[in-house]
Amino acid sequence: MKIKVKVPATSANLGVGYDCLGIALDAYCIATFEEIEHGLEISGCEQAYCNSDNLFYRSFCAALEYMQKKVQGVRIHIDSNIPTARGLGSSATCIVAGITAASAMFHNAMNKYEIFDLAAKLEGHPDNVAPAIFGALCVSFMEEGHASMIRYGIKKDMHFIAIIPNYEVKTEDARKVLPTQMSYHDAVYQMGRCAAFAKALEIGNMLIVKKACKDKMQEPYRKQLIPEYDKIRALCERFGADTMFLSGSGSTMMALTREEECAMQLKKQLQIQYPAWDLRILHATYDGVQSEVL
Structure with a gap:
């Protein structure tokens, strides 16, 4: 049996939603999993990852163990345009793809909430895996070792300039630079803005997006790991973006606007100033992980 899995990229934190907000974006990882007579074959990634430590494979095996199923061997081919280690959910896509493929190989033996719970355990936190599975904007948290989430809508005309x-x-x-404590004053500041920001994204209220996306919890500390951060923020403001935030823990920065012309002009200017960087205009997707039997 051969299974094809398609998983969207994700952006987590979204500035004020540290470890709880995440959104699915229209860049994708596509992987195929084919049962073979024996062994492990992996292609489409660096040779260093073509072994049993591969995260697609480890997640696939974790799902088999969860379902108490076995396969004799598996051939995995990876085709991804999601950059690794840049804050766009590359590890979450590996995990979600592996679990989903294993489930699909046994007639979708796991439902999406089981996939979510196992994926969150493997990832260590649920903020990236939730939108990778369910799509759109997700708010997630862990409770007694199990993952919970709720899904928000999002305006499709928003342009995310990655x-x-x-x-x-x-x-x-990125974790090391964070303080270990914060004041009640800052906690209240953060909670109000996080709740408002999520709703503003859902209804497309860019005034509240602009006001609410001012983080005190992680970006003031993590931006020091990105030397160009302040220059990029000033450029985003100059060209009319409503806000800019770190995607995950970086190094990707994400500008946000509903104006297509603003997005195009900002991308053009960034390409001139940072020609070696990868610049993309992305959009939210309501589709989470999808699988099909080939």
Whole structure:
């Protein structure tokens, strides 16, 4: 049996939604999983990852164990245009693809909530895997070791300008720079803006998007890992973007606008100033992971 899985890229945190907000975007990882007589064959990625430590494979095996199923061997081919280690959910796509493929190989033995719960355990947090599975904008959290989420809508005419540097920011380094405590005053500041920002994205209220997306919890500390951060923010403001935030822990920065001309002009200017960077105009997608039998 051969299974094709398509998983969207994701952007987590969205500035004020540290470890709880995530959105699905229209860049994709496509992977095929084919049962073979024995062994493991992996193609479409760097040779260093073509082994049993591959995250697609480890997630596939974790799902088999969960379902108490076995396969003799598997051939995996990966075709992804999601950059790795840039804050666009590349590890979440691997995990979600592997689990979904295993489930599909046994006639969708796991429902989406089981896939979500297992994926969150493997990823360590649910903010990226939730939109990768369910699509759109997701708010998620862990409760007694299990993942929960609720899905928001989002205006489809929003343009997410992904500004992807040619270097990575390691999640470990991004975690290290964060303080271990915050005041009640800052917690109240953050909670109000997080709730307002999620609703503003759903209804397309760009005034509230602009006001609410001012983070105190992680971006003031993580921006030091991205030398160009302040220059990029000033450029986004100059060309009329409503806000800019780090995607995940970086290094990708994400500008947001509903004006197509603004998005095009900002991308053009960024291409001139940072020709070695990957620059994309993305849009939210309501479609999470999809699978089909080939």
